[in-house]
Each structure stands twice: as structure tokens, then as C-alpha cells.
Amino acid sequence: MVSQKLIAASYVPIVLSLLNEGDTYGYDLIKQISRLSEESIRWTPGKLYPLLHDMESEGLLEATWRTAHNGRERKYYGITSKGERSLQRAKADWLNVHAVLSRLWKLDGGGALVPA
Numbered sequence: 001m002v003s004q005k006l007i008a009a010s011y012v013p014i015v016l017s018l019l020n021e022g023d024t025y026g027y028d029l030i031k032q033i034s035r036l037s038e039e040s041i042r043w044t045p046g047k048l049y050p051l052l053h054d055m056e057s058e059g060l061l062e063a064t065w066r067t068a069h070n071g072r073e074r075k076y077y078g079i080t081s082k083g084e085r086s087l088q089r090a091k092a093d094w095l096n097v098h099a100v101l102s103r104l105w106k107l108d109g110g111g112a113l114v115p116a
Contacts (some may be wrong), residue, residue, distance in 0.1 A: 001040060001042075002037070007041055011043075011047075011048075012060070012086070013090035013091070014033060014089065015051065015052070015055065015085040015086060016059075016079055016083050016084075016086060016090065018033070018075055019061060019078060019079040019083070020079050020084065020087055023077060023078040023080075024077065025068075025074040025075060025076050026049055026075065027045070027093060028067065028104055029043070029052075029077075030044075030045065030048060038050065055083070056077070058082075059080055059083075060083045061063050061078060061080055062077070062078055062079075062080055063076065063077050064073050064076055070101070094101055
């Protein structure tokens with residue numbers, strides 16, 4: 001399992017990255033991150049939905065009610081232009097941290113620092 005502190009620091013960039021691929025609903029976000037992390041990161045609705053609400057309040061994403069394939073109403077989330085800008089900044093930050101740790105740990109492909 002991945003450290004809870006590291007997961008907490010990655011919530012916003014992960015959500016923005018997933019929504020950058022297309023609009024979706026909360027439970028699908030939970031399933032996607034579980035699949036992408038091979039079950040090493042597990043989000044709960046109790047953690048995700050307050051985060052989505054906060055991100056919506058900050059203007060990083062927008063929500064709309066839609067009818068799903070099964071006829072059920074679901075709240076779908078999509079990234080806004082402000083969210084896209086925030087995602088670009090987050091990418092630069094994470095790549096810089098990755099580059100520094102890769103150099104410290106002498107890993108191949110440490111990469112160059114990215115201007116923020």
C-alpha cells in the first residue's frame with residue numbers, strides 16, 4: 001500500500017488527470033484509480049466526494065447531472081480551463097520532485113527539471 005500522506009498529496013493531480021481524459025462520475029474515478037494503481041491506492045467515497053466538492057468550489061471542475069446507460073441519474077465531473085492550468089502546474093511540480101528523487105536514488109531516467 002502507498003503511504004496515506006503521499007496519496008493525500010496526489011488527490012488533486014490524479015483527479016484532474018483522470019478528468020482531463022474525459023468527464024466521468026465519482027464512483028468511476030474510484031474504480032479507475034484502483035485499476036491504474038493495481039489496487040495499491042484505494043479511495044473511498046468519504047474521501048473523494050468532499051474533495052470533488054472542494055475542487056468544484058475552487059473552479060477546477062464542473063459538475064452536471066446526466067442519465068447513465070442504466071437510466072440512473074449520475075453527477076458527472078469535467079475539468080475546467082482553470083483546472084487544466086492547475087494540472088499543468090501540478091505536472092511540473094511532480095516531475096521536478098521525481099527528478100530530484102531519481103537523482104538522489106541514482107535511478108535511470110531521472111530527467112530534467114521542468115520550469116513551473
